[in-house]
Amino acid sequence: MEEAWRAIRESPRFSPYITAWKLIQSRPARWADFPPGIHPQLVKALGARGIQRLYFHQAEAYRAISEGKNTVIVTPTASGKTLCYNLPVLNSLLSNDDERALYLFPTKALSQDQLAELHGLIDLLQRRIRTFTYDGDTPQDARKAIRLQANIVVSNPDMLHCGILPHHPRWAKFFSRLRYVVIDEIHTYRGVFGSHFANVLRRLKRVCRFYGPSPLFICCSATIANPAELASRLLEEEVMVIDDNGAPQGDKLVVFYNPPVVNEALGIRRSYLHEARDLANLILQCGVQTIVFATSRLATEILVSYLKQEMERAGKEENLVRGYRGGYLPLLRREIETGMREGKILGVVSTNALELGIDIGRLDACVMAGYPGSIASTWQQFGRAGRRQGLSLAILVASSSPLNQFIVNHPLYFWGRSPEMARINPDNPLILINHLKCAAFELPFEEGEAFGSQDPAEMLRFLEEERVLHLSGGRYHWMSDSYPADGISLRSVSSDNFLVLDASNQDRSLAEVDFADAPSTLHEKAIYLWEGKPYLVEKMDFAGRRAYVRPVEADYYTEAITYSHLRILDCFEREDLGCSRRAHGEVHVVEQVVGFKKIKFYTLENLGSGEVLLPEQEMHTTAYWLTIPRPVLSQLSLSPSEVAGGLLGLSQALRSVACLFLMSDPRDLASYIGEEAALDRAPAREERDPFRSVPWVPHGLSASSLVRTDFEPSLFLYDDYPGGIGLSVQLYQIHGELLRRTLELIQACPCPHGCPSCVGPLQEVGEGGKRAALLILKAALGASS
Structure with a gap:
């Protein structure tokens, strides 16, 4: 790592364009003994994994949860937050195996990753604590056994919304014994996704009340400005914040880099993607395992293509560098995660999909191709590089946008500013009325019954007028033939993803693209980049939510005109x-989307344009x-x-x-x-x-x-x-x-x-x-x- 930093710092190609750098000093661990009441088997199992004591924040979280307090743990990436919730949950289950816990992660990939961690600890306990994932990939023949037998169910908000709560009678045993609800990465629940999720939690608590228990909520978050406010807004409960981090950290060097101006009259700088490629390539050629973050899927694929070519020029295997983003199919993502953990992959280029706590090992360097848009995300991405000992390097390469330029030219603003607030609006009428339909489908509404902090009486009367609900005996009953949760996406306007099929290989599934991005990336004649390789979109079946692509030799990519x-x-x-x-x-x-431009790789020349006409x-x-x-x-x-x-x-x-x-x-x-x-x-x-x-x-x-x-x-x-x-x-x-x-x-x-x-x-x-x-x-x- 020192060699790579010295090469950058002493190079006339790079050093003049470093606008600021800061060494964040290493931090020793602050330890705490295991609190009283932890089961001896659990202490022994942790000892077998080399854990003889807890970090200070882990012990504090255990104490707060043991006292029955809803808790939010706010510490940096790789600080041991997982143990903050696994410890009290497993300890409770060792004393009473009738209890149940629900773990919610924002993505299926993170659910699978955390399940593996949990299984590893349970195996050492030598006790039968039944733990399963329950998501869209769970086989139908396994679902009944999970509902009846699982002590811990690992799922995601989408499955809770449309696959668990609407079928709560099948989950009666589980809900009647539910003791803990764990919500990881709560900083991701912002905007429309967070507003939807807050209403899903209102529905969850309503179903829990029907079966009896009031579960305890344990939340984890990256560093944001308002963790207590966000958790309280999501849960509509008081929460205790644990934010005194006791985990160790090695030295971290954070560098701000502004690409050189190549045309002073026009104020044009060298492409930030080219600069990020050259910096990442220098670090990779030093043998340093590196993650490169890009701000879009297109930029991710362009960088993957560039860096694979650099590997080939250096006489190395191109597969030493891989891409990772939403849309890649699960098996491919698991393969890349394993390759990073085992050191078989030297570099990975990712969207913010790897901001979250998926285990890809401890990397030494991070290069960010563009400011990700928030201070909180920047620190999350910086946190992906850094071991508990030794130096790590994080470089932010600015694009030409005003926001990027402000950040790299005003480093004191960045160092002195707290991360952003995560905002949600669960009472947004468009969101709220959809979840009232779902809640009424799950259980009839009593007249005068609150929905979280809201009085839904006016909306319930409106739904009755629309003949969606029927008022009888002081209760609003669902009367429509439809199944409301199935048509409501928590993350976007539509829940329908597009499937990308390789027409040259018997329509093999390559990837998925979410509905919002499909018109701009999968229109006919678009170049769709997958693992850095270009595919031409031959046909877009908008109604069928499919796009048919074929590999091509292309020296350009496409940008949609909207x-x-x-x-x-x-x-x-x-x-x-x-x-x-x-x-x-x-x-x-x-x-x-009404057209597209063809942009040449490397030179960024506009090679022409074409017309497209897709639905509004x-x-x-x-x-x-x-x-x-x-x-x-x-x-x-x-x-x-x-x-x-x-x-x-x-x-x-x-x-x-x-x-x-x-x-x-x-x-x-x-x-x-x-x-x-x-x-x-x-x-x-x-x-x-x-x-x-x-x-x-x-x-x-x-x-x-x-x-x-x-x-x-x-x-x-x-x-x-x-x-x-x-x-x-x-x-x-x-x-x-x-x-x-x-x-x-x-x-x-x-x-x-x-x-x-x-x-x-x-x-x-x-x-x-x-x-x-x-x-x-x-x-x-x-x-x-």
């Missing part, structure tokens, strides 16, 4: 500030918007193309600053430009054509709208989740500060005309785009500052 349209449904608040207006409300968003995807959500009145815009003496470029640049900068200001993930917010007064109509065909020749006309603006005398543009930032998660109202509240911080960002950038670090590339915003964005923003601030 058209979007936004319409205001309801304005909650609006304020006229003279030189601008601010507002927030409910909006309807339509997105549609619709969403109701909430938005904040800023409107520039026509008199203010007229005084700026800008041409129509300058106005368009300025609005596009300002929109990009506003979104970047909003994410930073709210400490939210950039994927939580999307942007749109349109006209507030015109957003109650369908868009004209001219506005929908992504191949039109008019330059720099963004989003919902048409060339004709830019020259109208009554043109008043609005810049929208909307929550990119159905129903919204509360970000837009916060932006409305900090409107003035948001605009001032955006002005500071644009003014501080040294580029003359615009670049990816402020308003966007010159090719997108035009030569006058940066100047126009500054003029529009200063004019808007004239009333709000």
Whole structure:
């Protein structure tokens, strides 16, 4: 490891572009003796695994759980959180094997990984503690035995939602004896997924009350700003936080790297993917086991392809580097995990799928190709590299986006800022009403019965009017023929994944792609990358949720072109500030993939484009918007193309600053430009054509709208989740500060005309785009500052 760091630090190719580095000093372990009351067999089993004492936080967690307190353990990656819940659960089962425990993990892969860990400890106990996974892959003939006999059931929120709670009479024995519910990685339960999951937990507690017990909840989380608040919001219970980490840690070197500028006039930097590839390759060639994180599935596959080629050039096996991401089939993922643990794989390139606690061994280096969007995720990924002794290295390679550039150029902001808050909104009406249907299917609702902290009376009456429920004898009974949980996805608008089939190999299943990503990655003529190899999509069966691909020799990949349209449904608040207006409300968003670009590997040349027409995807959500009145815009003496470029640049900068200001993930917010007064109509065909020749006309603006005398543009930032998660109202509240911080960002950038670090590339915003964005923003601030 020292050799690799020395090579980077002393290389004229890399060292000038290191903007900051920090050595996080090693930390010794802080130990605690086994608390009284732990079963001797358990102490003996732990001793056989080399555990003679507990870390301080493990002992504290055991004491809190033993006292009957709902607990959330918040410590870094690889700090021994697993033992914090296995210890009290196994100890209790050794004393009373009639008890039951439910373990919930956010993914099936993590469930399988933790099951193996649990089985290893149970085998040493030499006691029959029956432990099984129960998920979509569990054979039908095994399910009845698991329901009746399992002491510990390992599952995930999706299976609890649609495979366990709706069939609770079959689980009567299990629920009547349920003592513990373990929820791991609770920091992942944010946004729409977390809001759904909070309602699943309301349903779980309601079913538990029906059978008698009130189980104890044990939660684990990576470091976030509000673990107690998140756990309390999920559980609607008081929780005790255990966050005094006692685990040891070796020295960790954290490096911020900013790729060199290759065109000063345009402010263009060398590709961050190329820089991440070169840094990772240098470390791998030193024989250091390395994980590379990318921010998207496409970037993951591009890096896998690049690094496999580098291995071949060095005369080594290309399979020393593998990819790992959502969509790979389970057997392939298990193979890669085992290869990493056993040291047979030297490097792995992953999306955030490996942020979670899946066991891939202790790696020495981590290279991040782009800031993952949050401080919490950054520390999670950094935590994947580092042993309990010796030096580990973590490098963040910045992209050209304003958020990435801010982080690497303001390292003190990163070091001094706490991780983000995880926000959920379980009372989102669209989410809540779906889970009320599920809950009514499971057990009739009594009149006056609460659902968590909510009074559902109004919604129950609505469902009765819709003839979904029937009120009889003071109880609301399910009366529809449908099975509600089956049609409700916890993670997205649709629960239907697309299957990727290799048409050259008897339609062999290659991978799965979730519904939301399928239109942009599996449209016909797209290049689908799998393990770094290109496949051409020959046919997309949208109704059948299948895509047929064939391996090809291709020197390019594809990027989808997406058209979007936004319409205001309801304005909650609006304020006229003279030189601008601010507002927030409910909006309807339509997105549609209408084309694609071919991008050449390495050079990133645009090799051409093609047209695609796929079904529209619709969403109701909430938005904040800023409107520039026509008199203010007229005084700026800008041409129509300058106005368009300025609005596009300002929109990009506003979104970047909003994410930073709210400490939210950039994927939580999307942007749109349109006209507030015109957003109650369908868009004209001219506005929908992504191949039109008019330059720099963004989003919902048409060339004709830019020259109208009554043109008043609005810049929208909307929550990119159905129903919204509360970000837009916060932006409305900090409107003035948001605009001032955006002005500071644009003014501080040294580029003359615009670049990816402020308003966007010159090719997108035009030569006058940066100047126009500054003029529009200063004019808007004239009333709000």
